[in-house]
Amino acid sequence: MNLACASCPVRERAACAVLTEAERGELARAGRTVKLKRGEMLFAAGDEDHACATLLRGALKVSAVDREGEERILALIHPAGFVGELFQPFAHHDVVALTDCELCVFARREMEAALERHPALARAMLRRSQDDLHAARELLELTGKQDAATRLAGLIMAMARAASDSPCHPSQAFDLPLTRGEMAQMLGLTIETVSRRMSKFEKDGLIAKKGARGIELVDPARLEALVGVGL
């Protein structure tokens, strides 16, 4: 399927927004739209000549799997985010759909060529890459916390922020994009610990669980206070 930039939901925010209509159209002809169902894999670690993509709708996870088969989630990707390791001969990480997704996929060569042709695109990608770096370091800081409650509180607040349209204030009620197991993988904890702390948060009146995936922040201030990390 060809790309329909005109109706692209992230037209304003994705890296390609810096291109002119004509340039964007040219890039679009090199790419294609892909839909993924929850759980489907976009790239796998070890793939040679893997592609890259901008996420239009849904959520992705980037994860590493070690020799023992333990999975570790390294990043969450939200709409307008970019995945794919430029300049690398093969992929180091898996990229998997957390929810049903829609993406705009490019061959890596095409993307690299476009970076040469369009300096503004390279600068936009640099900006995005720096943001990703910042996000990775924030996760690093979060997972360095000694106790499980702090880490989990930080993750919940981060997801509340991501779930909100307004970048400033977090959502009060939303659906968690991650299972307990996935939260555990992000935080370096076990499923059981995550589950126990969630129950304790609810008992203490910090949150309320709404069905399977839903969560409501009953007392965001107290939750935020737990975190002890800026932003």
Place this chain on the structure above:
Amino acid sequence: MNLACASCPVRERAACAVLTEAERGELARAGRTVKLKRGEMLFAAGDEDHACATLLRGALKVSAVDREGEERILALIHPAGFVGELFQPFAHHDVVALTDCELCVFARREMEAALERHPALARAMLRRSQDDLHAARELLELTGKQDAATRLAGLIMAMARAASDSPCHPSQAFDLPLTRGEMAQMLGLTIETVSRRMSKFEKDGLIAKKGARGIELVDPARLEALVGVGL
């Protein structure tokens, strides 16, 4: 002091290597060489209008300090590496010299202007940024390991690789750029745990301690096997 690119030790590898002599000279006039002693701070979290820099000699750490004063090391920077958060109004992290250092410092505005003027520089910075992102995610993977021995083994191997000139094979014997406390901060452990595991590694014949900072990898293969993480 003005910059002497001609005698720059990272002339070939730094981001500015992609520029022509003339372009580089122009950029150089906007920057200055700075020397730091071990422990001195280059940028502090919260600095407005902070600068950015390429590291010529020595080693830096990038770290975050939370409200409780707990420090967390987010990255190590080696020669030819770049520090400074482009596009950000203020710094989020501290940058401190781990050893005596020499740097090439630029005002952030100058650097951002240079990225506009020189597309090749923007691409080089993108590449570097992606490498930094990859390094951050590798550290994330390492600190996700359940047991202290695995994490420490991974850090030692990473430092051995960084200490080696040849990018392929790690040094057999080198000086650790970090104190026990700093290693602990990187790995989310305590000083005592790091110290104990180091002693155990020595007792088990994996490493040998050489004076205060020195270390020798007696059995790198067995150490690597402990890690359980690729690369």
Place this chain on the structure above:
DNA sequence: CGATCAATTGAGCTGGTTCAATCGTTGTGG
């Protein structure tokens, strides 16, 4: 030579892991 700071080592405690059983939700097929 003493002072200071990093590193080591010991002892006890605790929070998170591990193992295991149960419950709840979702989706499928009869």
Place this chain on the structure above:
DNA sequence: CCACAACGATTGAACCAGCTCAATTGATCG
């Protein structure tokens, strides 16, 4: 429409790796 299977989430009990507190040793430097 219900039953059942599959999977995620919860909860309990016991254990143990790493944390905390504390004392000692070792290295570096004026």
